[in-house]
Amino acid sequence: MGWLPGAASTYAADLDRIFYVILAVTGLVFIGVEATLIYFLWKYRGREGRKAAYIEGSNKAEIIWTVTPAVFIVGLAVASQSVWSKIKSPANFPxxxxxxxxxxxxxxxxxxxxxxxxxxxxxxxxxxxxxxxxxxxxxxxxxxxxxxxxxxxxxxxxxxxxxxxxxxxxxxxxxxxxxxxxxxxxxxxxxxxxxxxxxxxxxxxxxxxxxxxxxxx
Ligand SMILES: [Cu+2]
Missing domain, CATH: 2.60.40.420 (Cupredoxins -  blue copper proteins)
Structure with missing residues (x-):
């Protein structure tokens, strides 16, 4: 893909790889969330004789939507750690x-x-x-x-x-x-x-x- 500026440093390719991995993960999640939203809009649309149900909350749903993003974010942090410390940690400078x-x-x-x-x-x-x-x-x-x-x-x-x-x-x-x-x-x-x-x-x-x-x- 050619929409980043030409890479001209030794660690540019490492950083670009992380960028594309994060873009792929967040991009797929984005598409999945929006597709689900659109499907539910259609599936639960107003219809003759159907009444909305009152829901107080769901512990199960809340645990799933908290733990799932947390796993992704920690995973991305761990995956990018070596490149981060190569670029940013003075102890690892040439x-x-x-x-x-x-x-x-x-x-x-x-x-x-x-x-x-x-x-x-x-x-x-x-x-x-x-x-x-x-x-x-x-x-x-x-x-x-x-x-x-x-x-x-x-x-x-x-x-x-x-x-x-x-x-x-x-x-x-x-x-x-x-x-x-x-x-x-x-x-x-x-x-x-x-x-x-x-x-x-x-x-x-x-x-x-x-x-x-x-x-x-
Ligand atoms: Cu300035």
């Missing part, structure tokens, strides 16, 4: 990732690079706004913070979305699998110019990335 710092503010993304020495917090660090340059085929990770309100770092092609919360440091990682430019959006309504809080992730071949960093320093 250890060879390039480090950045990303600070969201109304209405821009401040991307801080480690510079030529590859170490953050040193003299040659530099910050660029709304453009995140990364090398292809190389994990990158960053501390995501916000200077003011809640924002959300969202790169649809990478299937990564993470809130930036003032006062908290969120850890994020991804590894781009394709060279090119990918939209970076704020996915949290953060003020009147929220719509304008866009940027891009520019994925370079490794040598081109190194050249770009050298040019900036």
């Amino acid at each position: 250890t060879d990732a390039i480090e950045y710092r990303v600070e969201a503010r109304q209405y821009a993304w401040g991307i801080t690079y480690a510079g030529a020495d590859g170490v953050l917090g040193t003299e040659d660090d530099f910050t660029r706004f709304n453009e995140m340059h990364v090398p292809v085929g190389q994990p990158v990770s960053f501390e995501l913070t916000s200077a003011d309100v809640i924002h959300s770092f969202f790169v649809p092609a990478f299937r990564i979305k993470q809130d930036a919360v003032p006062g908290l440091i969120m850890r994020v990682w991804f590894e781009a699998t394709e060279v090119g430019e990918f939209a970076l959006a704020c996915a949290e309504l953060c003020g009147v110019a929220h719509f304008n809080m866009g940027g891009k992730v520019i994925v370079h071949p490794q040598d081109e990335f190194e050249r770009w960093v050298a040019e900036q320093s």
